[in-house]
Amino acid sequence: MDIEFNPEGARYAFGAFDRITINGEAWRMTYEKEDGYVLTMVDGAQLSQDFSHEQLSRLGNMGRIRVDHRYYHPDSAARRLRVAAPLIATLGEMQRARLVKRSAYVQAFLELERKGLLKRTDASITASTLALKGTAMGYAARNLNPSGKDKPGWSANLANAPSARTLRAWVKAYEEFGEGGLVDAMHRKGNRGRQLAPEEQGLMMKEVRRYLGEERLSQKQVHENVIGAFTVHNAERQKEGRPPLTIPSRETVRRAIHSLDAYAVERARKGEGAARKKFRPVGAGIELTRPLERVEIDEWTIDLISLMHSTGLVDLLSEEELQALGLDGKKSRWFLTVAMCATTRCIVGMTMSRTPGAEAALQTLEMVVSDKGRWSDAVGALGFWSMSGLPELIVTDAGRAFNSELFRFACSDLGIASEITVAGFPELRGRIERVFNTMSMHLLPRLSGRTFSDVATKGDSDPAKRAALTVEDLTFALVRWVVDIYHNMPHDGLGGETPAACWKRLEKQWGVQPPPDMRRMRLVFGRRMARVLDKEGITILGVRYHSERLGQAMIAKGPHTVPVRWHPKDIGTIEVCLGKEWFGVPAVEDGLDGVPAQTWMTACRTARSRKPKGKLIEREIVHAAIKDITRRNEGAMALTGLLVEDWSHERIEREEKRLFIGFEVGDSPKPRKAENGVGSILPDPVEPAAPAKAKAKRPAPRKRRKGGETGFSIEED
Numbered sequence: 001m002d003i004e005f006n007p008e009g010a011r012y013a014f015g016a017f018d019r020i021t022i023n024g025e026a027w028r029m030t031y032e033k034e035d036g037y038v039l040t041m042v043d044g045a046q047l048s049q050d051f052s053h054e055q056l057s058r059l060g061n062m063g064r065i066r067v068d069h070r071y072y073h074p075d076s077a078a079r080r081l082r083v084a085a086p087l088i089a090t091l092g093e094m095q096r097a098r099l100v101k102r103s104a105y106v107q108a109f110l111e112l113e114r115k116g117l118l119k120r121t122d123a124s125i126t127a128s129t130l131a132l133k134g135t136a137m138g139y140a141a142r143n144l145n146p147s148g149k150d151k152p153g154w155s156a157n158l159a160n161a162p163s164a165r166t167l168r169a170w171v172k173a174y175e176e177f178g179e180g181g182l183v184d185a186m187h188r189k190g191n192r193g194r195q196l197a198p199e200e201q202g203l204m205m206k207e208v209r210r211y212l213g214e215e216r217l218s219q220k221q222v223h224e225n226v227i228g229a230f231t232v233h234n235a236e237r238q239k240e241g242r243p244p245l246t247i248p249s250r251e252t253v254r255r256a257i258h259s260l261d262a263y264a265v266e267r268a269r270k271g272e273g274a275a276r277k278k279f280r281p282v283g284a285g286i287e288l289t290r291p292l293e294r295v296e297i298d299e300w301t302i303d304l305i306s307l308m309h310s311t312g313l314v315d316l317l318s319e320e321e322l323q324a325l326g327l328d329g330k331k332s333r334w335f336l337t338v339a340m341c342a343t344t345r346c347i348v349g350m351t352m353s354r355t356p357g358a359e360a361a362l363q364t365l366e367m368v369v370s371d372k373g374r375w376s377d378a379v380g381a382l383g384f385w386s387m388s389g390l391p392e393l394i395v396t397d398a399g400r401a402f403n404s405e406l407f408r409f410a411c412s413d414l415g416i417a418s419e420i421t422v423a424g425f426p427e428l429r430g431r432i433e434r435v436f437n438t439m440s441m442h443l444l445p446r447l448s449g450r451t452f453s454d455v456a457t458k459g460d461s462d463p464a465k466r467a468a469l470t471v472e473d474l475t476f477a478l479v480r481w482v483v484d485i486y487h488n489m490p491h492d493g494l495g496g497e498t499p500a501a502c503w504k505r506l507e508k509q510w511g512v513q514p515p516p517d518m519r520r521m522r523l524v525f526g527r528r529m530a531r532v533l534d535k536e537g538i539t540i541l542g543v544r545y546h547s548e549r550l551g552q553a554m555i556a557k558g559p560h561t562v563p564v565r566w567h568p569k570d571i572g573t574i575e576v577c578l579g580k581e582w583f584g585v586p587a588v589e590d591g592l593d594g595v596p597a598q599t600w601m602t603a604c605r606t607a608r609s610r611k612p613k614g615k616l617i618e619r620e621i622v623h624a625a626i627k628d629i630t631r632r633n634e635g636a637m638a639l640t641g642l643l644v645e646d647w648s649h650e651r652i653e654r655e656e657k658r659l660f661i662g663f664e665v666g667d668s669p670k671p672r673k674a675e676n677g678v679g680s681i682l683p684d685p686v687e688p689a690a691p692a693k694a695k696a697k698r699p700a701p702r703k704r705r706k707g708g709e710t711g712f713s714i715e716e717d
Helices: 053-061 074-083 093-114 122-127 129-139 164-182 198-211 219-237 250-258 262-270 272-279 304-311 317-325 358-368 373-378 403-412 427-440 453-458 473-489 499-510 520-527 550-556 596-611 619-640 649-660
Strands: 020-023 026-033 036-041 048-052 065-068 295-302 335-343 347-353 393-396 416-418 527-533 538-540 542-545 559-568 573-578 581-586 614-618 664-665
Touching: 020 550, 036 053, 048 053, 093 164, 122 129, 122 164, 198 219, 198 250, 198 262, 219 250, 262 272, 272 573, 295 358, 317 538, 335 358, 347 358, 347 473, 358 403, 358 520, 358 538, 403 416, 403 520, 473 499, 520 559, 520 581, 527 538, 527 550, 538 559, 538 573, 542 573, 550 573, 550 581
Parallel strands: 295 393, 393 416, 614 664
Antiparallel strands: 020 026, 020 065, 026 036, 036 048, 295 335, 335 347, 527 559, 538 542, 559 573, 573 581
8 A cells, every 4th residue: 555645734624513632732723724723722722723734734644633522512511421430440550549638638528518517609618628537537537548668749638728719519429320430531631742842743653554455564663763763863963964854763753653543454454344343343442331321222134934944943934924923925024122231242122024114113112121031921931031121322323213203302302312323334333143043053942932833743634623833932942042042152252151140130230221111212202293172181091091190181271282291001091281391190990000002902802702793891890801911911912022113193093083982991881770769770781891990989970071082002913
């Protein structure tokens, strides 16, 4: 590769949010001129300096400029603070000493604040300096001089109390990021390099850049070439009567070589492919220590035809079954969206869909923050799948599903930093790709249980009686494989430890952030809809929601449309917005907390089929049906949760009109007096779907609305 040096210098492009580090000092771009930039230091002095393009080019060639793009952008700052804090155990002696001091004063401040002895004002803090100092000494009583030096320095000396403003900044950092937020960056200050004269620097860098050649010169050879070049140049200067240039030492040349961009060096010496494979997976060098510190989500086209052939499963299926699953090559493929904890390699979310999209990404995200025990219980897994919590960072590719507003806003509302990897580099999602490769190799041979047992034992002797393989069977296999096989296989990326054991160990050591409460789940993951508020409240899928606050709004404005959030996995409460405030409204019917919409609809269908001509179905029959369905089909319905649910307006409106028009749930008909005044007329008997418990006391029934309005549900398969 021929590399030429441009004596006029390169023209660098800096953004408004870039951090430009020159010789160890951080700067921001103030404005650009025709011949250069005006940069401003980011420390307290806020000094500005003019840099020409030629100066910047020379410094860049020396490897003395580092640009962190969009470093000061709020999103980048939040993401960086969440994942880039150094380990306290890796801090140097003085840096740890400064941390001990900061932590002691912060704890002292919080203790005095709890006791009501100071307030968060500069005047109060200044007046309490002695109390702060004494309390801080108590917190650091085991090691009052952590640096171990006779003169520990102002920043590490506990006897030197910080100013009120500084202490407030420490407290704020601690409350936002814990102890890691108190780690400073003083070790990066200063300029330890020797500044060569421009001519010396240019001559040396001309030879140093030859290190980037395909001939792969060693550092020793480069230094020898530098000596030779300076010797020739000094001989010419001596003839001209000018003083000789100082020949750089071997260490100076070595530092100049190391200042070259490592990726550029690898690319020039070994090629683009080798450089990309070596550096891209490492990224920014994030060191992962905690569960859910970094969660990677990717969507994958399930080539089930290849998977079935590679595992031998295709021999167990009939042509009809292949067509039903879309495995005959004529129908659309399935897509699997998987979320994996990069620290423990545990799979923390997984959904299947016919087409990839924002709904699949959103449902996978919801699964990440939800306990997955009901899925593992549904397949009779021996292991646990309780890996859940709020991730600190979610990393995805640049696909439409992850760029969608639905997914991005959900991450933002949950307080999860998100990052999109560079498109076109499959190495960035290598972990999940390896999971899929492992799945194809080990899914069937090591799977035990009922999934394919009927198909395998019956063989081809009687295809008509053979149990058909359904999509639920496939989800059964996936869940069982994840929980009992993959999570318990030694992983080379974990040093031979299994993902389940790694999660258990690190969760005990670090813990995980708790998942969102149900109210936030409704607001973030609930279906957005507009519903009419009338005198009977709000009705969705035949379920009425009402409260005193809704009643007051109805009296004040009459019937009107309000924004609603409705979660199909828990129809017991909805979120309603009046004005600018959201609040929860419970269902008028008791016993619906935690009941999924699919269970409710199936129960209503069952109850209505028993009384097809009735307009009022007794609530005890519906609730008995709910219990019966939950008891008998809980496992099957849990597995359907892995499939992306379709709650589109059109489909739900059709379902609601078909099922709930002219139908409502109410109290059992009460006996009425006979016409002759003697005795009572009993209502016609009804056959319950299942034995029901004694009916609890309920408030007097309210008027029921006739018919229903548009809403959300799922059609049964």
